[in-house]
Amino acid sequence: MLSVAFPLRVARPGHGVHTSVMQPAHASEPLPTTDAARAVVRHLVATLAYRAAKVLREVPPEFASATVGPATRRPVQIVAHMGDLMAWAITLARGESVWKAGGGDDWNVEIDRFFDGLSALDRELAGDAPFTGSIEKLIQGPLADALTHVGQLAMLRGMTGAAIRPESYARAEIVAGRVGREQAPPGREFDGDASTRRS
Numbered sequence: 001m002l003s004v005a006f007p008l009r010v011a012r013p014g015h016g017v018h019t020s021v022m023q024p025a026h027a028s029e030p031l032p033t034t035d036a037a038r039a040v041v042r043h044l045v046a047t048l049a050y051r052a053a054k055v056l057r058e059v060p061p062e063f064a065s066a067t068v069g070p071a072t073r074r075p076v077q078i079v080a081h082m083g084d085l086m087a088w089a090i091t092l093a094r095g096e097s098v099w100k101a102g103g104g105d106d107w108n109v110e111i112d113r114f115f116d117g118l119s120a121l122d123r124e125l126a127g128d129a130p131f132t133g134s135i136e137k138l139i140q141g142p143l144a145d146a147l148t149h150v151g152q153l154a155m156l157r158g159m160t161g162a163a164i165r166p167e168s169y170a171r172a173e174i175v176a177g178r179v180g181r182e183q184a185p186p187g188r189e190f191d192g193d194a195s196t197r198r199s
Helices: 035-056 075-093 107-126 135-159
Strands: 006-011 017-022
Touching: 035 107, 035 135, 075 107, 075 135
Parallel strands: none
Antiparallel strands: 006 017
């Protein structure tokens, strides 16, 4: 493979502009599918479950069909898409890639479908059989996408007057394998914005 180095000009305080050489990114070797790697992805799946359960709890009845504009999915459509993402993730874990759009407009049905998909994905990752899927594709595709949609749902809740309380997620009780709707209660919620500078 042809490798070309590109000069990179970097300003260094007190030293003017420094020119160094930046090597281009190459296609890396696949991430290992060891037990340790699978354990990390299982924790990511559990983290997704914890955050999704929080944003999907105790929503007002009208929230599922709330709309903020014609180009924005309604919350129930976002949850349905998250269910589709988990179905796709299961195929990626099996070394395939099958996308199928599904779902409907029943809020509780779509929530159950999403969490059922998370549980099935966790079983694939926890199994004893050799893992034939792609860790990279799971992370950069369905898992990262679903986390983005959890953030969208949280924002939509705030916009519709049903905001969730912030919390210190690093202190949350998140356990690999706990991937259902029932999660540990928040350990450290707070009011306000953690990024607001205090005087």
